Amino acid sequence: MALDPTSPPEVICTGLAKTFDGGLDAVSPTTLRFAAGQTTALVGPSGCGKSTILRMIAGLETPSAGSISIGGAPPAETLQKADLAVAFQDPSLLPWRSVRGNIELALGLARRPIVPEEVDQLIRMVGLDGFAETRPAELSGGMRQRAAIARALATQPKLLLLDEPFGAVDELTRQQLAQDLPRLWEARGTTTLLVTHSVQEAVMLSDRILVLSPRPAAVVADISVDLPRPRDPELARDAAFTTLVDDVFSALSHGMAQSHPPLVAQ
Amino acid sequence: MTALQATLSAPGSQARRSLPAILGLVGVFLIWELAARAFEDAFVLAGPSDVLAYLMANQALMGRALMVTLSNAAIGFVLGNLAAVLLALIALLWPRSESVVTGLALFVFCLPLVATGPILRVFFGPGEWPQILLAALAVYYTTLIPLLVGLRAAPATWFDLVRSYGRGRFAALFHVRMMASLPYFVAGLQIAAPAAFLGAMVGEFTGAERGMGVLTIRAMRALDVDMTWALASVATAVAILVYLVIGWLARLVLSDAPPVILAAPRASVSGRAAVWKSTVNIALTVGVVLGVWWGALAVLDVSPFFAKGPADVFDALFLAPDAATTRATLGSALIDTSVLLLPGYFAGLLAGAGLAMLVVLVPALTGIAMTLSIALRSVPIVTTAPLVVLLAGRGAVGTIVLVAVMVFFPTFVACLHGLRQAPGQVMDVLHSYAAGPILQLIRVRIPAMLPAFFAAARMSVPASVLAVTVVEWLATGNGIGSLMAVSASLSDYDMLWSSVVLVSLLSSLGYAAVGAIESRVLRIYAPEQLA
Ligand SMILES: Nc1ncnc2c1ncn2[C@@H]1O[C@H](COP(=O)(O)OP(=O)(O)O)[C@@H](O)[C@H]1O
Ligand SMILES: [Mg+2]
Numbered sequence: 112m113a114l115d116p117t118s119p120p121e122v123i124c125t126g127l128a129k130t131f132d133g134g135l136d137a138v139s140p141t142t143l144r145f146a147a148g149q150t151t152a153l154v155g156p157s158g159c160g161k162s163t164i165l166r167m168i169a170g171l172e173t174p175s176a177g178s179i180s181i182g183g184a185p186p187a188e189t190l191q192k193a194d195l196a197v198a199f200q201d202p203s204l205l206p207w208r209s210v211r212g213n214i215e216l217a218l219g220l221a222r223r224p225i226v227p228e229e230v231d232q233l234i235r236m237v238g239l240d241g242f243a244e245t246r247p248a249e250l251s252g253g254m255r256q257r258a259a260i261a262r263a264l265a266t267q268p269k270l271l272l273l274d275e276p277f278g279a280v281d282e283l284t285r286q287q288l289a290q291d292l293p294r295l296w297e298a299r300g301t302t303t304l305l306v307t308h309s310v311q312e313a314v315m316l317s318d319r320i321l322v323l324s325p326r327p328a329a330v331v332a333d334i335s336v337d338l339p340r341p342r343d344p345e346l347a348r349d350a351a352f353t354t355l356v357d358d359v360f361s362a363l364s365h366g367m368a369q370s371h372p373p374l375v376a377q
Numbered sequence: 378m379t380a381l382q383a384t385l386s387a388p389g390s391q392a393r394r395s396l397p398a399i400l401g402l403v404g405v406f407l408i409w410e411l412a413a414r415a416f417e418d419a420f421v422l423a424g425p426s427d428v429l430a431y432l433m434a435n436q437a438l439m440g441r442a443l444m445v446t447l448s449n450a451a452i453g454f455v456l457g458n459l460a461a462v463l464l465a466l467i468a469l470l471w472p473r474s475e476s477v478v479t480g481l482a483l484f485v486f487c488l489p490l491v492a493t494g495p496i497l498r499v500f501f502g503p504g505e506w507p508q509i510l511l512a513a514l515a516v517y518y519t520t521l522i523p524l525l526v527g528l529r530a531a532p533a534t535w536f537d538l539v540r541s542y543g544r545g546r547f548a549a550l551f552h553v554r555m556m557a558s559l560p561y562f563v564a565g566l567q568i569a570a571p572a573a574f575l576g577a578m579v580g581e582f583t584g585a586e587r588g589m590g591v592l593t594i595r596a597m598r599a600l601d602v603d604m605t606w607a608l609a610s611v612a613t614a615v616a617i618l619v620y621l622v623i624g625w626l627a628r629l630v631l632s633d634a635p636p637v638i639l640a641a642p643r644a645s646v647s648g649r650a651a652v653w654k655s656t657v658n659i660a661l662t663v664g665v666v667l668g669v670w671w672g673a674l675a676v677l678d679v680s681p682f683f684a685k686g687p688a689d690v691f692d693a694l695f696l697a698p699d700a701a702t703t704r705a706t707l708g709s710a711l712i713d714t715s716v717l718l719l720p721g722y723f724a725g726l727l728a729g730a731g732l733a734m735l736v737v738l739v740p741a742l743t744g745i746a747m748t749l750s751i752a753l754r755s756v757p758i759v760t761t762a763p764l765v766v767l768l769a770g771r772g773a774v775g776t777i778v779l780v781a782v783m784v785f786f787p788t789f790v791a792c793l794h795g796l797r798q799a800p801g802q803v804m805d806v807l808h809s810y811a812a813g814p815i816l817q818l819i820r821v822r823i824p825a826m827l828p829a830f831f832a833a834a835r836m837s838v839p840a841s842v843l844a845v846t847v848v849e850w851l852a853t854g855n856g857i858g859s860l861m862a863v864s865a866s867l868s869d870y871d872m873l874w875s876s877v878v879l880v881s882l883l884s885s886l887g888y889a890a891v892g893a894i895e896s897r898v899l900r901i902y903a904p905e906q907l908a
Contacts, residue, residue, distance in 0.1 A: 166537075169537075169541050170540070170541075171537050171540055171541065190540070190541070190542075190543035191543045192543065193542045193543050195541065196541065196542075197537070197538075197541045199534050199537065199538070201532075201534055203532065203534035203535055203537070203538055205535065205552075205553070205556070207556050207631075216552060217538075217542065219552075220538075220539060220542035220544050220548060220552070221542045221543075266542070
């Protein structure tokens with residue numbers, strides 16, 4: 112099965128594991144499947160290995176065991192075509208380039224044409240209107256993260272990897288982004304992998320949530336989010352929404368309890 | 378950001394901030410003039426007015442000499458920096474070569490200009506090439522080291538970004554490393570500019586026909602006080618000007634001010650594998666040095682009478698009938714030199730760090746300190762050697778003072794930068810406990826200063842050797858500097874080459890020794906620097 116150039120890829124990780132050089136087990140053998148064109152959230156306690164999984168899929172880290180297939184091909188092939196994009200946990204904007212410059216760099220690296228109107232539109236969408244020519248040092252943490260999101264979207268990737276992209280974004284902007292982003296990647300047909308430790312965010316944005324145990328990461332729950340789209344902030348008061356949030360929370364604490372037995376007998 | 382950088386980089390408050398600098402400068406000129414008036418009868422000091430009068434009267438002569446030296450220095454500057462960029466790229470694209478590249482570069486940087494000058498003179502004759510090459514030799518190392526640091530000074534995630542779009546090393550070099558290293562490169566160039574001028578002048582000391590160096594020798598021989606001071610003043614002014622112009626150009630291109638700390642320490646060696654690896658590296662470096670030396674002689678095809686190869690030097694030192702005498706002569710010259718070099722070196726370090734601390738404790742001194750830093754960081758100290766000799770005499774004191782001065786300047790600037798870098802949050806915590814300035818200095822600022830202090834101490838080793846050998850050669854007639862000069866004029870090339878090898882070797886060892894102490898101290902106080 113070859114990577115279809117027009118449709119988003121399915122991502123399959125089989126027996127994926129990572130042990131770092133120092134002997135630290137970050138990911139225990141895990142099989143994960145991310146459906147084509149859907150948004151899957153990876154939720155887990157901090158330090159459990161979420162970023163490591165994402166980096167292995169992005170081809171930035173070599174798995175110690177197991178294999179990864181992106182639409183039937185290994186990550187290296189997707190990388191070659193610049194068909195994936197990552198919004199890193201740390202925005203990692205180049206300080207000597209403006210917001211626009213950073214986005215244009217990504218387009219250049221991915222060998223995509225630079226269409227100024229499209230870049231402007233992206234900048235507007237992440238709410239950085241008027242900051243296109245500003246250097247990162249003069250932006251707030253949240254604004255930098257939004258610039259990094261715009262950069263990741265710029266190359267129109269088939270596979271979008273977002274590593275806690277809203278950590279420093281303020282609540283109002285976050286709600287706005289939570290509405291706009293899914294619309295965009297639905298329209299484009301993107302397979303999205305969203306790493307987050309915010310349960311609400313995961314429920315709001317994704318079609319499916321994989322709950323991970325503390326390190327070494329393993330899947331403890333696989334929860335479908337069958338909420339209608341488009342979702343607006345009002346949805347957070349809906350019973351279906353709160354039930355899902357509760358489910359994820361109990362899966363999370365169940366995972367915690369399994370690896371860390373309570374100190375005090377109950 | 379240091380006050381120095383602030384003056385250089387804050388355009389909005391330029392006028393307000395440069396006021397103390399201008400006042401300081403006026404003060405320096407005033408004191409200088411008054412001192413010259415006060416000691417008029419001693420015939421050692423010429424004031425600014427005397428210098429100006431001399432320059433007016435000898436405009437044409439000075440102008441011609443300046444043009445010659447400037448053009449030699451400029452060509453050497455370009456060549457030396459090209460070499461630095463090339464070496465840095467080799468080390469970067471072929472990481473295994475780095476320790477050999479830097480080891481070789483250090484050894485060549487430690488070659489005593491006093492001896493390489495005459496040797497190059499023999500190779501190239503009376504033309505301009507010895508001056509140009511000496512200028513190049515004086516600059517490439519001070520550019521190479523910060524460049525190597527800068528090329529690595531990018532966080533790993535920037536490279537992840539490049540890789541995530543399927544691009545490789547060259548894209549990373551082009552889009553990330555080159556841009557990230559620019560501030561370091563510029564800082565290197567700023568230091569290099571006056572050094573190139575110094576190299577060209579030392580080259581002219583060794584029997585050139587034209588240039589500022591030639592005039593300096595003439596002035597010293599004639600004990601012409603006005604001329605000596607005029608030459609030193611012009612050299613200093615040119616150096617400061619070039620330094621400022623490069624800084625100004627840099628601000629046009631860069632978003633950040635150039636960093637002051639120029640050399641990152643090497644990771645500390647521990648464990649058997651690491652020791653083995655560094656032994657192999659040293660052996661490789663020595664091998665490459667010998668190979669280059671031998672190869673260069675073979676290629677240049679010069680008379681074996683003055684071109685001595687590795688075997689000849691070994692022969693002269695160990696096998697020849699007079700080997701014992703040669704060794705004894707070298708040994709006593711080295712001892713004579715060390716007796717002056719070591720006190721000067723340590724005095725310079727102490728004075729530099731001490732004054733920097735004083736400035737931090739007494740902020741009122743900042744204005745003067747700022748002027749000093751801008752001026753002194755760019756002065757080619759050795760060109761003022763004749764002044765020190767005039768002022769402090771030809772004896773031991775003059776030599777020690779000159780070495781100390783040579784070490785003092787970079788140490789002072791680096792330490793001031795380090796002291797001011799003390800992390801703001803830690804300082805806030807101390808403030809909240811109402812800790813006094815002395816306690817703050819001891820607990821936070823001095824540890825924050827150590828990396829800069831040691832970087833300066835390390836880079837000062839070859840610089841102090843250069844200073845001591847130049848004074849011995851030009852003025853005192855003692856020690857290894859004089860031995861090299863005398864050997865050159867007597868055509869005792871065995872002795873000359875042996876001295877070069879020995880001095881370079883000892884300088885490199887001194888540099889490595891400071892580096893070893895540095896990594897021990899930093900492991901305790903600044904472990905992040907060793908990452
Ligand atoms: N390059 C590395 N070398 C060694 N350990 C690492 C490395 N990267 C991450 N780790 C460790 O692996 C574990 C999982 O890290 P990470 O995937 O970043 O967690 P998360 O993103 O879930 O917070 C952590 O304990 C972290 O310290
Ligand atoms: Mg993470």
